[in-house]
Amino acid sequence: MMIVAKNLTKKYGDFVAVDGIDFQVKRGESFGLLGPNGAGKSTTMRMIAATSQRTSGDLEILGLDPNKKGPEIRAHLGVVPQTDNPDTELKVWENLYIYGRYFGLGRKFLKAKIEELLDFAQLQEKRNAKVNDLSGGMKRRLTIARGLVNEPEILMLDEPTTGLDPQARHILWDRLFRLKEQGVTLVITTHYMDEAEQLCDRLVVMDKGKIMAEGSPAELIKKYSSKEVLEVRFGSTKNAEVAPQIEKLGDRVENLPDRILIYSEDGEAVLKQIHNLGLEPQTSLVRRSSLEDVFLRLTGRQLIE
Amino acid sequence: MTSANNWQGARKLINVQRAIRRGPLYVAEHRLRNMSKWIVSMIGFGIGNPVMFLLSVGIGVGALVDGNLGPNGVDGVGYLTFLAPALLATAAIQGAMDETMFPTLAGFVWGKDFFAINATQISGRSIAIGVVLAAGVRCSLSVLLYELILALFGAVSLASLPALTLSSILAGMAFGAVMLMGASFVKQDDGIFAVVNRFVITPMFMFSGTYYPLAVLPIYLQWIGWISPMWHATEIGRNLSYGHQVEPWLLWIHYAYLGLMLVVGVLIASWQFTRRLAK
Numbered sequence: 001m002m003i004v005a006k007n008l009t010k011k012y013g014d015f016v017a018v019d020g021i022d023f024q025v026k027r028g029e030s031f032g033l034l035g036p037n038g039a040g041k042s043t044t045m046r047m048i049a050a051t052s053q054r055t056s057g058d059l060e061i062l063g064l065d066p067n068k069k070g071p072e073i074r075a076h077l078g079v080v081p082q083t084d085n086p087d088t089e090l091k092v093w094e095n096l097y098i099y100g101r102y103f104g105l106g107r108k109f110l111k112a113k114i115e116e117l118l119d120f121a122q123l124q125e126k127r128n129a130k131v132n133d134l135s136g137g138m139k140r141r142l143t144i145a146r147g148l149v150n151e152p153e154i155l156m157l158d159e160p161t162t163g164l165d166p167q168a169r170h171i172l173w174d175r176l177f178r179l180k181e182q183g184v185t186l187v188i189t190t191h192y193m194d195e196a197e198q199l200c201d202r203l204v205v206m207d208k209g210k211i212m213a214e215g216s217p218a219e220l221i222k223k224y225s226s227k228e229v230l231e232v233r234f235g236s237t238k239n240a241e242v243a244p245q246i247e248k249l250g251d252r253v254e255n256l257p258d259r260i261l262i263y264s265e266d267g268e269a270v271l272k273q274i275h276n277l278g279l280e281p282q283t284s285l286v287r288r289s290s291l292e293d294v295f296l297r298l299t300g301r302q303l304i305e
Numbered sequence: 306m307t308s309a310n311n312w313q314g315a316r317k318l319i320n321v322q323r324a325i326r327r328g329p330l331y332v333a334e335h336r337l338r339n340m341s342k343w344i345v346s347m348i349g350f351g352i353g354n355p356v357m358f359l360l361s362v363g364i365g366v367g368a369l370v371d372g373n374l375g376p377n378g379v380d381g382v383g384y385l386t387f388l389a390p391a392l393l394a395t396a397a398i399q400g401a402m403d404e405t406m407f408p409t410l411a412g413f414v415w416g417k418d419f420f421a422i423n424a425t426q427i428s429g430r431s432i433a434i435g436v437v438l439a440a441g442v443r444c445s446l447s448v449l450l451y452e453l454i455l456a457l458f459g460a461v462s463l464a465s466l467p468a469l470t471l472s473s474i475l476a477g478m479a480f481g482a483v484m485l486m487g488a489s490f491v492k493q494d495d496g497i498f499a500v501v502n503r504f505v506i507t508p509m510f511m512f513s514g515t516y517y518p519l520a521v522l523p524i525y526l527q528w529i530g531w532i533s534p535m536w537h538a539t540e541i542g543r544n545l546s547y548g549h550q551v552e553p554w555l556l557w558i559h560y561a562y563l564g565l566m567l568v569v570g571v572l573i574a575s576w577q578f579t580r581r582l583a584k
Contacts, residue, residue, distance in 0.1 A: 051423055052583055071325050071426035076315040079424035085417045089339050098335045102425040103315075104324030116311070150315045150425075182312060 002027050002154055002185045003048060007057035010043050017043040019209035020057060025154075030186040032196045032203030034291075036299050039206040041189040042082065045158050048187060050074050062153060075103060078152030082159050084139045086131045092142055093118065093127045096149055103150040113149060120175060121145040137168030144175065154185045161195060173198050193292040205298050212298040217291050224297055225289040226251045228267035232274065232281035233259045242279060249273050263289065321426060328427045332435020335422070336408065337442060347443075351450035355392065359458050362516075363388055380518060382547050389460040390542025391515040393451055393469055394535055397477030400447035402506070404440035405481045406498055409488035412436075413581060420582065429579030433489070437482050437571055444477030445470070461546055468545035476538030479563040482570025483534075489577040509533045514540070537562045 003025040010018040018040040025031040033041045046052035047059060050066035050073040059066055061073045086095045093114050100110040118124045121141035126134060134142065140160065147155055160176070161169040176199055180186055190196050196203055197217045204214045213220055230250070234242045236258055243255040249270050250262035264270045267286030274281065324331075340347070367384035379387040412419035412432070419432055448470055455461045461469065491497055512526060513519070513535035519527055530536035537559040543549035544556060551559070 049424060051420075071428055072321050074424060075319050075321045075324060075426035077424070081420070081424070083417070085421045087335075087339070087418055087421075088416055089342050094338065098338060099421075099425070101334055102324075102328075102331050102422060102427055103319050104327060104331070105318065109318075146421075151312055151318055152315050 001025070001060070002029075002062060003031075003187070004060040005044075005048075005057070006059075008044070008047065008054055008059050009056045010040075010047060010052065011055045016209050018047070018054075021204075021206070021209075021211045023204055023211065023214065025185060025187060027185055028180075028183045030180050030188065030199055030201045032200030033187070033189045033206060034191075034193075034196055034203055034295060035189075035206035036191075038208075039299070040209040041206055042158060044206070045156055045187070045189055048154075049077060049079050049156055075150070076153045078147035078150065078155040080144050080147045080155070080157045080160060082162070084143045086139065086142055086146065088131045091128050091130060092123055092134070095131065095142060096146055099146045100149040105150065110149075117145040117148060120148070122171065135168075137164050137171070140164060140168070140172065141175070144172070148179070152184065154187060155179060156187045158189050159191065160188065161190070161192065169195070193290060193295055197291050205295060207299045213294070220294045221289050221291060224294040226263040227265045227289060228263075229287055229289050229293060230262040230264060230267040230270050231259050231283075231285040231287070232262070232271070233283045234279070234281050245277060245279065246274055261293075263293070325426055325428075325431075328431030329434035329438055332422065332427065332432050333438040333442070336404065336436060336439030339408075340404070340439070340443060347446065348450065351396075351447050352454060355396070355451045355454040358392065359385070359454060359460065363392075363458065363460065366516075380543065380547075380549055385458065385460040386547055387543070388516065389455050390469060390472075390546050391513070391535070391539040392455070393448055393473040393542060394476045394538035395510060395515070396447040396451040397444045397473040397538075398480045398535065400443045401440040401477035401481030402484055404443045405436060405485040406488050406501075408436060409485055410491055410494055410498075413489070414493055419578070423582045429577075429582045430575035432582075433485060433571060433574040433578045436485060437478060437567075437574075440481040440485075441474060441478045444474050444481070448473045448477070465546040469542050472538055472541040472545060475541075475560075475563050475567070476534050479538075479566035479570070480534045482567045482574065484570075486570045486574040486577070489574045489581065509535050534563055534566055 001024050005021060005023050007020045007022060008018060009016070009020050021044070033044060035041050043052065047054050047066065048061060050061060050070040053067050062076055064073050066073050087098065090098065096114045096117055097110055100113060105113070118127055121144065123138060123141060123145065126138060131139065131142070144157070144160065157176070161172055164172065173195070176186060186199065188199055200217065202214070202216050203220070205212045213224060215223065233239070239255060239257070239260055243253065243260055246260065246262065247253040250264035252263040254261040262270050271284055271286065363385045367388070370379060370384040376383055422432055423429065452461065452466055452470065456463060456466070487501070508529060512522065512529035513533040514530050515535060519530040519536060522530070540549070540551055541556065541559050544551045
C-alpha cells in the first residue's frame with residue numbers, strides 16, 4: 001500500500017477541515033479526490049504531501065508516518081500544487097535543474113533528465129524562455145515536469161487542468177495516462193468529472209470533510225445513478241407544472257428551474273411515455289449517466305463559494 | 306516522454322539523508338542562481354556606491370575634518386581611514402538586507418517559492434539557513450568590491466583587509482539573520498519594509514559612530530549605537546584596521562553580540578519558517 005489513512009482528521013481551531021476519513025491507495029493506482037470547494041480535498045492532499053500535520057487519526061505514506069518522517073516521505077513524492085509556482089526569475093530548463101538539485105541529484109543525471117522532461121512536457125522550444133513568457137498550459141506542463149524530476153513513487157496533482165483550454169487539457173491527460181502506464185501512483189483532486197472518469201481508477205467523493213462515496217467511476221455511477229438520463233425542457237414556467245405528472249416515470253426525477261431530469265435504465269422508453277401522456281417537451285435529450293450526476297446527487301446543487 | 310526503461314524511481318535515485326543534510330546548500334545554490342540574473346547591477350552598484358560616497362563624504366567632508374583637526378585628528382588617524390570600517394560594515398549590511406527581506410516575502414507571498422521548495426525533502430530550517438548563507442555570499446561580494454575601491458583611495462592598508470573582510474561579513478550576516486527573522490513574520494508588504502528602512506536602518510547608520518565616534522553623542526542617544534550591529538562591527542573593524550583602542554573584554558562583547566544576533570536570528574527564523582510552511 002502506498003497510502004493508508006484511518007480516521008484521518010485535521011482541525012483548524014474549531015473548524016474541522018477533514019473529519020475522520022478512511023482510504024487506501026495501492027501502488028500504480030490512479031486515485032481521485034472529488035468534492036466541491038471547501039470539501040477538504042486540498043487539506044487531505046497537504047497531509048499526504050507531508051507538509052501539513054494531521055490533528056488525529058493515522059496516516060501512512062510509503063509505510064512511514066508523515067508527522068515523524070516528513071522529509072523522508074517528501075523525497076519520494078512529486079507535487080503539482082493547485083497554483084503553479086515555478087521560479088519566475090529562472091528559465092524553463094533552470095527550473096527543472098534547480099528542483100532536481102533539491103533532491104541532491106547530480107548535474108550529469110539532471111542534464112539527461114531535463115531533456116527527457118522537456119520532451120515529455122513539449123517544452124523543448126521554450127527551454128530558454130522565462131517562465132512569465134509561457135502560456136497557462138505551458139506553465140502547468142512545466143510544473144508537472146518539475147514534479148517528475150525525482151522520478152516520484154507518488155505524483156500528487158491538485159486540480160491539474162483548472163483554467164486550461166480543451167487542447168491543453170487533452171495533452172495533459174495523455175501525459176498523465178502515460179505516467180500511469182509506467183506504474184507511477186497518481187493522486188488527483190479535480191472539479192472536472194470528465195477528468196476523473198478519464199484518469200481515475202478509483203475515487204472518493206468528499207463533502208464537508210467527510211467521504212460520501214468511494215469506488216471506481218463505473219461503480220459509483222451504477223450505485224448512485226441510473227444507466228441513462230433523460231433531460232426535458234417544457235419552458236421555465238411550465239416545468240414545475242408538468243413535473244408531478246412525470247415523476248413516476250423514472251427511478252428518480254429532479255426538477256430544476258430550467259429542465260427536468262429523469263433517471264432511468266431506458267431514456268428513450270421514458271420519452272415515449274411522456275409523449276403518450278400528451279406532453280410535448282420543447283427539447284429532449286437522452287444521455288448516459290455520468291460521474292457528474294453522481295457528484296451532484298451526493299454533494300447537492302447549492303452553490304458553494 | 307519520460308522513458309520507462311530509464312525510470313529508476315526515487316527510492317533508488319535519491320540518497321535521502323545526504324540530501325537532507327545538504328538542504329541549506331541547495332537552497333543557497335538556488336538563491337545564487339537567482340542573484341546571477343542581477344550580477345551586472347550588483348557589480349555596478351557595488352562599485353558605483355563606494356566611489357560616489359568616498360568622493361563626496363570621504364574626500365569632501367574628510368578635507369573639512371582633516372583641515373580643522375589635522376591629518377590625524379580623528380581617533381589618531383585621517384578621516385577616510387576612520388570612516389572606512391564603518392562603510393564596509395554598511396555595505397555588508399545593505400547586501401545582506403537585499404537578500405533577506407524581499408526574497409523572504411517573495412518566497413512566502415509573491416511567488417510562493419518556499420512552498421515549492423518545502424514540497425521536496427527540504428525543511429523550513431534548511432530554507433532559512435540557505436537564505437542566510439546566500440546572503441553571506443552577497444555580503445562578501447559587496448565587501449570585496451568596497452575594499453577594492455577603499456584600497457584604490459588609500460583609505461585602508463592591504464594588511465588589514467582580511468580581518469576587515471571577516472568582521473564586515475559577520476556584521477552583514479548577523480543583521481541579515483535578524484532581518485530574515487523579521488521578514489518571516491510579515492504577511493504582506495503593506496509598507497512595512499519602507500518603515501523599517503526609514504525608522505530602523507537610517508537611524509542605525511546615523512547613530513552608530515559611523516561618521517564620528519559614538520562618545521561624541523549625548524549619553525541618551527548612545528544606546529542606539531550599543532544595540533546596533535553597525536557600531537559593534539565598526540568598533541571591531543577600527544581595531545583591526547588601524548589599532549583603535551578597545552578593551553579586550555569589550556572586543557569580545559562586540560564579537561559575541563554579532564554572533565548572538567546571527568544565532569538567535571537563524572533560530573527564530575527557522576522556527577517561523579517551519580510553522581508558516583506547515584499551515
